[in-house]
Amino acid sequence: PKRVAVIGLGRFGESMALTLAELGYEVTAVDIDERRVAEIADRVTLAAQGDGTDEEMLCSLAVDQSDVGIVGQGKNLEASVLITLVLKRLGVPWVVAKAESALHGELLARIGADRIVFPERDAGVRAAHALTVRNIDDYITLSPTTGLAKVDAPPGSAGATLGELCARLGTLTPLLIKRGDALLLAPAWEERVQPGDELVVVGSDAAIGAFADAEP
Amino acid sequence: PKRVAVIGLGRFGESMALTLAELGYEVTAVDIDERRVAEIADRVTLAAQGDGTDEEMLCSLAVDQSDVGIVGQGKNLEASVLITLVLKRLGVPWVVAKAESALHGELLARIGADRIVFPERDAGVRAAHALTVRNIDDYITLSPTTGLAKVDAPPGSAGATLGELCARLGTLTPLLIKRGDALLLAPAWEERVQPGDELVVVGSDAAIGAFADAEP
Ligand SMILES: Nc1ncnc2c1ncn2[C@@H]1O[C@H](COP(=O)(O)OP(=O)(O)OP(=O)(O)O)[C@@H](O)[C@H]1O
Ligand SMILES: Nc1ncnc2c1ncn2[C@@H]1O[C@H](COP(=O)(O)OP(=O)(O)OP(=O)(O)O)[C@@H](O)[C@H]1O
The missing domain is CATH 3.30.70.1450 (Regulator of K+ conductance, C-terminal domain)
Known part of the structure; x- marks a missing residue:
């Protein structure tokens, strides 16, 4: 099955990680907050505490071997951009990133994100x-x-x-x-x-x- | 056309208000922040600055005549619950509210919200x-x-x-x-x-x- 790395386990990241695990993907979940990691650990392939901007840490978790990377951290713009860049530098072929605003989304796209998600805006259109x-x-x-x-x-x-x-x-x-x-x-x-x-x-x-x- | 009142113009609320306006609804948009109101004013039927927990203010905007109410304010739990309750007390037959967590969603449902939206969780499942x-x-x-x-x-x-x-x-x-x-x-x-x-x-x-x- 395909390997997916999810960096940032907010509501979007966690929901992606859990759904992907149910769909049969091999999911590696990373969050800087140990509690988020502990909460999800028994429902994904591998869960680890760590900083998604740390290229070495991600390699130690074999994130460079992932087929897909998910950037679930959005509020901190700098971290969001860096995590996206790091995933691309590690050779992850498909990166999905959550954006907080249209401008943020454009920024992420320009630095290499393959798909941008706008949860609140999309939910509004659908509702x-x-x-x-x-x-x-x-x-x-x-x-x-x-x-x-x-x-x-x-x-x-x-x-x-x-x-x-x-x-x-x-x-x-x-x-x-x-x-x-x-x-x-x-x-x-x-x-x-x-x-x-x-x-x-x-x-x-x-x-x-x-x-x-x-x-x- | 149906009348919809949108209280709280964050990304979810604003996107709902604009989409509903495009779909031909009569949209009344309310936000406590004047800048959000100004930004949307020319694209909805009526935009007004105000506190969604203020029953009198909402009546002055004919929100009690609305067919649908949208609670787009989610972060402040107390305000979110009060706005939902006020819309129901004003007789709005269908109220859609955005929730920040499963517990928040259950709370809103118990006090009368007819549909609860979880933008980040739903976006994760879909993505x-x-x-x-x-x-x-x-x-x-x-x-x-x-x-x-x-x-x-x-x-x-x-x-x-x-x-x-x-x-x-x-x-x-x-x-x-x-x-x-x-x-x-x-x-x-x-x-x-x-x-x-x-x-x-x-x-x-x-x-x-x-x-x-x-x-x-
Ligand atoms: N540098 C980082 N590396 C890894 N995870 C991080 C980093 N910075 C923040 N996080 C984690 O990313 C997650 C999402 O952060 P964000 O601030 O975007 O939150 P959120 O708004 O709660 O997300 P959502 O809207 O999806 O619920 C949090 O669990 C946070 O601990
Ligand atoms: N009592 C209130 N009455 C009306 N509007 C309010 C009230 N309190 C906050 N708001 C407005 O509700 C909007 C949404 O607030 P919230 O804190 O849920 O933000 P948000 O996270 O940016 O929303 P979203 O996730 O949809 O982008 C803001 O524009 C805010 O000014």
Whole structure:
């Protein structure tokens, strides 16, 4: 499996480290704060206390052998920039860094970060789209006014066909139904919704909203 | 259009306010810091300096008439809890609040917040899944090992059919192609990919990863 080094175990770094470990990656987690290290130690491959700007320390943990590096420390701009630079100098091919602001992000990109993450800004955009559809579980933007949404089958929809639920809403197409562990792709318009179904639909935001909010 | 009041214009609050304004909502933005208010004033319906814990001030801005309230102030726990409580006391039917920790989130939920957002934790989970597929633009989880991803057509794929690109990867199904402004739903296996196409595919994370990283 791929090796990932996570430097800085704040909420973003810790969540990345734990999710990657669940996904089967070999995760090395580093933080300057011993308590953060202790908290995560039994859930990752290797956890160590250390300063991410210390090239030698990182090599002693084989971070130079990592396929991916995550810079989870963002508040201290200087440290964030140095950790990113050090990872690149060590030859880590793909570095993801969390940025505190647009300017910070540009700075990190210029010194070599391959992907910049803006957690608060991205959460705001996503939550704003999710508002359009309060029952949606997740959403992918296709254009400023259309998207793909994963939606719990609307209340009272059990027994209705997809055609009955979608047709009157204009441009809304069901792409798949998740029923327990099964995935029904390109379901027929005659397919009847069952309790507990999750649907992925594509269409205008307005149609998605109308669909998810539909009263029985 | 629906009226939304955003209290606290940090990166999360500001991003929500601006996105909602773009989506056509009537946005009232409030912050205790005049500079944040000034920065956003020309991009929302109404921007005002004020303390979100002040029920009278919020009424004077017709926040009690809002359909949705957003609590974008998270660091000060007491203020975050009070603002949430005040919005609920004013009768705002749907309140979304940003939480700094799991405990903070539970506290907000107990005092009435309808949806809690954890920007840093959610960004970590999403970025971890996106790592599996470095070229993906976005991703929806269907199960711990499968999902839906929006992917740029892999390099060198132009001219190849969907069948040629997907078949050997096992469980991977293209659901739609975004070609400019057009959406081709349930595309045929014989459909040939064009430069600039964006594809939405569904399948195992491994198949998605193999698809997006495919060498020409
Ligand atoms: N030089 C360093 N090397 C390694 N880890 C560091 C270094 N400096 C700070 N850290 C750690 O990085 C982590 C994240 O720091 P940051 O200041 O960005 O916090 P945060 O805002 O809590 O992060 P998040 O928003 O992800 O929750 C902390 O756990 C901190 O101990
Ligand atoms: N009582 C209050 N009423 C209204 N706004 C407030 C109040 N207290 C703080 N704010 C504002 O809330 C905003 C967000 O505050 P917070 O301390 O949660 O910041 P933040 O960490 O920068 O947020 P983000 O993580 O979203 O960027 C700030 O702009 C701040 O001026």
